[in-house]
Amino acid sequence: MTTIELYPDDVHNQRTIRQGHPPDWVNRDGGDYDLVVLGGGPGGLTAAITAAAGGHRVAMTEQRLTGGTCVNFGCTPSKALIRCARAVHDASRGAEFGFRLDAPPQTDFGSVMDRVREMRSLSSAGDAVEVAEQAGAEVYLGHTRFTAPNAMEVEGRLLRFRTAVIATGSDPVVPPIEGLRTGEYLTNETVFSLTELPARLVVIGSGPMGCELAQAFRRLGSEVDLVSHSRTLLPNDEQEVSELIRRRFEQEGLRLHLGFKAVRAGAGRLLAQGTGETRELPYDALLFGTGRKAHVEHLGLGAAGVHADGDGVEVDEYLCTSNPNIYAIGDATFPQKFTHAANATARLCIANALDGAHRPARELVIPHCTYTDPEVAEVGLTPRRARNEGVTIDAYRLDLDKVARAFIDGEEEGFGAIYTRSGSSEIAGATLVAAHAGEMITELTLAIMNQVPLEVLAETVHCYPTQAQVFQEIALRYARAQR
Numbered sequence: 350m351t352t353i354e355l356y357p358d359d360v361h362n363q364r365t366i367r368q369g370h371p372p373d374w375v376n377r378d379g380g381d382y383d384l385v386v387l388g389g390g391p392g393g394l395t396a397a398i399t400a401a402a403g404g405h406r407v408a409m410t411e412q413r414l415t416g417g418t419c420v421n422f423g424c425t426p427s428k429a430l431i432r433c434a435r436a437v438h439d440a441s442r443g444a445e446f447g448f449r450l451d452a453p454p455q456t457d458f459g460s461v462m463d464r465v466r467e468m469r470s471l472s473s474a475g476d477a478v479e480v481a482e483q484a485g486a487e488v489y490l491g492h493t494r495f496t497a498p499n500a501m502e503v504e505g506r507l508l509r510f511r512t513a514v515i516a517t518g519s520d521p522v523v524p525p526i527e528g529l530r531t532g533e534y535l536t537n538e539t540v541f542s543l544t545e546l547p548a549r550l551v552v553i554g555s556g557p558m559g560c561e562l563a564q565a566f567r568r569l570g571s572e573v574d575l576v577s578h579s580r581t582l583l584p585n586d587e588q589e590v591s592e593l594i595r596r597r598f599e600q601e602g603l604r605l606h607l608g609f610k611a612v613r614a615g616a617g618r619l620l621a622q623g624t625g626e627t628r629e630l631p632y633d634a635l636l637f638g639t640g641r642k643a644h645v646e647h648l649g650l651g652a653a654g655v656h657a658d659g660d661g662v663e664v665d666e667y668l669c670t671s672n673p674n675i676y677a678i679g680d681a682t683f684p685q686k687f688t689h690a691a692n693a694t695a696r697l698c699i700a701n702a703l704d705g706a707h708r709p710a711r712e713l714v715i716p717h718c719t720y721t722d723p724e725v726a727e728v729g730l731t732p733r734r735a736r737n738e739g740v741t742i743d744a745y746r747l748d749l750d751k752v753a754r755a756f757i758d759g760e761e762e763g764f765g766a767i768y769t770r771s772g773s774s775e776i777a778g779a780t781l782v783a784a785h786a787g788e789m790i791t792e793l794t795l796a797i798m799n800q801v802p803l804e805v806l807a808e809t810v811h812c813y814p815t816q817a818q819v820f821q822e823i824a825l826r827y828a829r830a831q832r
C-alpha cells in the first residue's frame with residue numbers, strides 16, 4: 350500500500366495521516382456497488398456520503414489523503430497561515446487602538462507553522478476515512494483507474510459499478526521556466542511544510558493563491574516580490590477591486606511586478622521580463638501560484654469511454670460524461686475551482702445520477718471569496734461577467750467608510766456593490782470588499798437564488814451596528830430614489 354509522508358514528522362502531521370490514510374488500512378476485497386466515487390476530496394466525500402445516506406451501496410477511493418487539496422494543501426492551511434499573519438498585523442496597529450508595544454511584534458515562524466499543522470489535523474478529522482465509513486461509504490485507499498466502462502481497479506481490487514463519479518480534483522500548474530529544477534521551488538503542495546520563514550520570497554502569480562500567500566508572508570516578516578504576467582492583482586475580479594488591493598499591498602510593503610513574466614530561475618535569482626524591461630529578483634524561496642489543471646491523467650479514462658481535454662473531464666449540463674453511467678464533479682471538470690463548488694456539484698450530481706433530478710449545473714449560484722485583507726467576495730452577475738455576456742446592468746454601490754461598524758472597527762477600506770439587470774430591481778450579482786466579506790456574501794447569494802428585489806432587502810431588518818448593513822443601506826438608498 351502507498352505510504353503517505355508529510356514533513357515535518359510531528360504529532361499533528363502524524364494525526365493528519367492517521368485520519369486521512371491510516372497506515373494499517375486494509376482494503377476490502379472489492380465487489381459490486383451502486384456507486385463508486387473516484388477521489389476523496391471535498392467533492393468525492395460529499396458525493397459518497399450523500400449517496401450512502403440515500404441507502405445506496407457506495408465505495409469511495411482515495412490514493413493520498415481524504416479531504417483532498419482543500420484540507421491538506423489548500424483552504425485549511427492557507428487560512429490558518431493567514432489568521433496568524435492577521436494577528437501579527439493587528440498587533441502592529443496598536444497606536445490606532447490605544448496600546449503600545451516596546452518593539453514591533455516578532456514572528457515565531459516555527460510556532461506559526463505548528464499551529465497551521467494543528468489546524469490542518471483538526472480540520473482533517475471531519476474528512477477522515479473513518480467519517481466516510483461511519484456514514485456508510487466503503488473506503489478503498491490506493492491509486493485507482495478505470496478498467497472498463499463499468500469497472501475500476503484499486504490496488505488489485507476490482508470495483509464494479511452501476512454509476513461512478515470522477516472527483517479527482519486538480520494539480521498545480523508550474524509554467525516552463527528556463528533553469529527551474531524540481532525541488533527548488535514551492536507550490537501549494539510544499540509551502541505548508543516550511544519550518545523557517547524565507548527572508549526573501551518571490552511569489553509568481555497574482556490570482557487568489559498568489560495574493561493570499563504573498564500578503565500573509567509579508568505580514569509574517571518576509572520581504573515579498575510578487576511577479577505576474579497579469580497587469581492587475583486578482584485579474585478575474587473587478588478592476589476597482591484589483592486597484593484597492595494593490596494600494597493595500599503597496600502600503601504593506603509588498604513589491605509588485607505586474608505585467609512581468611517569469612522567464613529564468615535558479616541559484617536564488619528570478620528573471621522577470623516586462624515590456625521593454627527585465628528585472629532580476631533575488632530569493633530564498635520561490636512560490637508558484639500560477640493556476641491549476643484538472644487531474645485527468647492515469648485514470649484509464651479511455652477504458653471507460655470518458656472524454657477529457659485540457660479543461661478537464663468533459664461533461665454535459667447535468668455533469669454526465671460521455672459514458673452515461675459516469676459523472677464528474679469539482680475541480681476535475683468545473684471551471685470554478687472552489688471547495689463549495691465541489692460540494693455543490695457533488696450534491697447536484699448525486700441528485701441527477703441516482704434520483705433522476707435532471708437539474709442543470711447552471712442553476713447553481715456560486716460565490717467566491719479571496720481571503721486577502723480586506724477580503725474580496727463576488728457572486729452572480731458582475732460588471733465583468735455582464736460585459737462578457739453582452740447584458741447591461743445597473744450598479745448600486747456604497748463605500749464602507751459610510752457604514753458605522755466598519756469605521757468603528759478600523760475596517761473601513763472597501764465597498765459593497767449590488768447589481769441588477771438594467772431597469773429591474775431584482776438582485777443579480779454583488780461585489781464586496783470588506784474585512785469579513787466571505788461571511789457576508791451569502792446574504793446576496795440567497796437573494797439571487799430566490800429572485801429577491803432590492804425593495805425586500807431594504808425592508809429586511811439588519812442588526813445594528815454590523816458591516817452587513819452595507820447591503821441594506823444600498824437597498825434603502827435605491828428605494829428612496831424610486832419614491
Ligand SMILES: Cc1cc2nc3c(=O)[nH]c(=O)nc-3n(C[C@H](O)[C@H](O)[C@H](O)COP(=O)(O)OP(=O)(O)OC[C@H]3O[C@@H](n4cnc5c(N)ncnc54)[C@H](O)[C@@H]3O)c2cc1C
Nearest residue numbers: 388390391392412417418419423493518679680686687688
Ligand atoms: C492554496 C489553495 C487555497 C485554496 N483556498 C480555497 C478557499 O479558501 N476556498 C475554496 O473554496 N477553495 C479553495 N481552494 C480550492 C479548493 O482546494 C479546491 O477547489 C477543492 O479542493 C476541490 O475539491 P475536489 O474534491 O474537486 O478535488 P481535490 O480536493 O483536489 O480532491 C481530489 C482527490 O482525488 C484524489 N485522486 C486523484 N486521482 C486519484 C486516483 N487516480 N485514485 C485515487 N484518488 C485520486 C486526490 O488524491 C485528491 O485527494 C484552494 C486551493 C489552493 C491550492
Ligand SMILES: NC(=O)c1ccc[n+]([C@@H]2O[C@H](COP(=O)([O-])OP(=O)(O)OC[C@H]3O[C@@H](n4cnc5c(N)ncnc54)[C@H](O)[C@@H]3O)[C@@H](O)[C@H]2O)c1
Nearest residue numbers: 524554555556557558577578579610611638639640686719
Ligand atoms: N480563496 C479561494 O477560494 C482560493 C484561494 C487560492 C486558490 N483558489 C483556487 O485555486 C485556483 C488556482 O489559483 P491560482 O491563484 O494559483 O491561479 P489563477 O489561475 O487564478 O492565477 C494564476 C496567476 O499566475 C500568473 N502567471 C501564470 N504563469 C506565469 C508566468 N510564467 N509568469 C508570471 N505570472 C504567471 C497569471 O497571470 C495569474 O495571475 C483558483 O482557480 C482558485 O479557484 C481559491
